[in-house]
Amino acid sequence: MMKYRVVADQLLEEIAHGKYKNENRLPTEEELITEYGVSRNTLRNAIDVLVDKSILYRVQGSGIYIRKPIYQDTITINSIRGFKEEFKNKKIHSKIITLEQGIADEKISKRLQCELGTPIYFINRIRYVEDKPFSIEYSYFNKDVIPYIGKEIAEDSIYNYIENDLKLTIGFADKYIFVEKLSKINSEYLELEEADPSMVIEETVFLSNGKVFNHSTVIHHYKQAKFFALAKNW
């Protein structure tokens, strides 16, 4: 495990366990360097991780501060695995509507950035949080990259399977976000009315080598799903 990740994890743990609960400022870089026995670069890389996660923020000339989380029960939109992360303490399960193999037509090949006719998996599942319908997922996987997906995997976590069993490294994802009125069929899945609002997220997910392995369209229950994002001033 990389040193800066160890430091980031440990710092996060300590913050979560209230080590700095009386002051909202972290020790100085110099002190943390001594405490963790790492170089300045390594420490700064660790801090970067927690800044990106909106746990900390830095003020030049002043110090590193702990942010007060305002929003709860929100999916982090800048994270690939925001769903699992957010609801890890809640009961979540998936109901599979469709799980089938096929080949990429023009639309799918464009979205998966693969050749026409590439073998694919198509999965349609409904995700529940605390037994209430949360979202509907229409998902395509490139079978050349992910050779097998079974019912037991799709009911559990496909991403865990990809990282832990296939030992692939997920890199980043593009998300396209908009609002739409629900179709009749989707409103029934979500136990809402036709034409009720819904938040739609289309995501294209890349391995760390830049290859697209998944494209999903996820339609969210407008009363259940709330999102959080951190914006930077580039």
Place this chain on the structure above:
Amino acid sequence: MMKYRVVADQLLEEIAHGKYKNENRLPTEEELITEYGVSRNTLRNAIDVLVDKSILYRVQGSGIYIRKPIYQDTITINSIRGFKEEFKNKKIHSKIITLEQGIADEKISKRLQCELGTPIYFINRIRYVEDKPFSIEYSYFNKDVIPYIGKEIAEDSIYNYIENDLKLTIGFADKYIFVEKLSKINSEYLELEEADPSMVIEETVFLSNGKVFNHSTVIHHYKQAKFFALAKNW
């Protein structure tokens, strides 16, 4: 201007002007270091900027690649000034409904993370893109931080004024994103029907020193407003 920003800007310019249009891979770090006459750290900082902007991605052992932008006419959710950035080539203007001073009540003081009774500005404006209603903004500013906002500023760009005239540095923003049915009054502003969908973004905006200066609730036209976000696999 910091070196790494100069390099990032120049690289971006060259990419935009098609310098690398025939290959989707950038020269190696070593070559770019020579080309721009900077150190490895500086070059990597520059690349980091463009990776965060989802212009580039890196593959260890392979190279730095240019991403093909898929989505157009989207507001970048990870950017504080996504609106202006995206529509800089379009006609945009704002209609001010309300612009008044007041003091922070309990709700506002919580959102602006300031004392009860702090002087504030409240601004309600409708923003138009190509003369079509795009969003409604309900915005509070801490007057201790932003001492004056006039009609002419609110009609133009408050953020430009803050950065260019007040010389303050905007740091980061939290965004809380959800979907709601439109109220009657908001539906009229947006020229939609009551109970039509809308994307709501509540943003808390911080200066680079960590002080909150603005809280806004922005209600978007569901047919006009589309968003883009980049997710990382932390």
Place this chain on the structure above:
DNA sequence: TTGGATTTGTGCGTATGTATA
């Protein structure tokens, strides 16, 4: 108000690790 001390930001150099080709 000023100026010095503190603290983070930027920049340079170098060596070694690790994934890819």
Place this chain on the structure above:
DNA sequence: CTATACATACGCACAAATCCA
């Protein structure tokens, strides 16, 4: 297996913003 190319890690110097006496 080797070479290539990005990732991580160490150390140092100075700049810029903030803090405080």
